[in-house]
Amino acid sequence: MSSRIQTPDASLVIAPDAPEMETRRSFLGKSGLLLSGAAIALLAGRDALAKGNPSAASDVNVLNSALGAELEAIAAYQVGAESGLLQKPVLNLAVTFQGHHKEHADVLAKTIAKLGGQPVSAKAEYSFPVDTLKNQNDVLRFAAMLEKGAVSAYLGAVPLFNNRELAKAAASILGDEAMHWAILRNALGEDPVPSAFMS
């Protein structure tokens, strides 16, 4: 059984009622459960997360870096969704991934506040290379580029946390972003998992 999404453009081979689609729904649902676990870890209210912890300022800094990138990803997916270039079910996938980023941003912002920090806000406007987005594959490539960057960003954030629960939660988000990247590459007809390690 394969859940491979073929390109080019809208020629996705999975019918809406196909078993493969059910598998993907199940897959996405499970990734949502993982995120919920991360959210619980982030917001558990443990002593180590309490305001006034001397290491919290550094953790807030790292969390705010992640939050800034998540907010930009939400905006980017919005551009993709509104571009008119995405066909269902790719459009649905993009909206689902955007929803994940919204969940990430929400829990990151709440955690930053819990640590006594000030969560960064979404920028009034973002610059995206919309001139280069001519078809569905262009949008998918752009999204894949952002997701790959997000994986690397979280990989670079995990070792920085003073609080291990935060590191664990960030690693959970990293896993979600990596799944996004793999699915997007698959949709482009590329090897979804091109290497054994991420950097």
Add this chain to the structure above:
Amino acid sequence: MNVRIPALLGLALGFAVGTVAADVLRGGDPQAGEAIYSRCLACHALAYNRTGPKHCGLLGRRAGGVAGFEYSAAMKRTNWIWDRKTLDRFLADPMKAVPGTAMGYAGVKDPQERADLIAYLEQAGTSKECRSP
């Protein structure tokens, strides 16, 4: 003659060591650096500001110097000019190099990878993407 050989050998070795060290800072492989740059793409782009500032024109620019980009106070205080040396120092461990930087990232720990990345940034600065208005 017997005295000059060690001297010449020492000179040659010194030159070789110096060359290797210089290659790490000066050389780098822009093509390898482009692949490493993919790690930066959650927050950065060459030609436009994102969560992080744009990288066109980076070499020679004052740290915190992109007009209209909101930098951390820590970055603005550095008074650094971005060159191979300052980039190498910052990229190795951003939060240690500039405590309080908004770039919450562990860094690029491998010196050769940093050299490659810096070589790419240097080359990209002259690319069509960066030359466009």
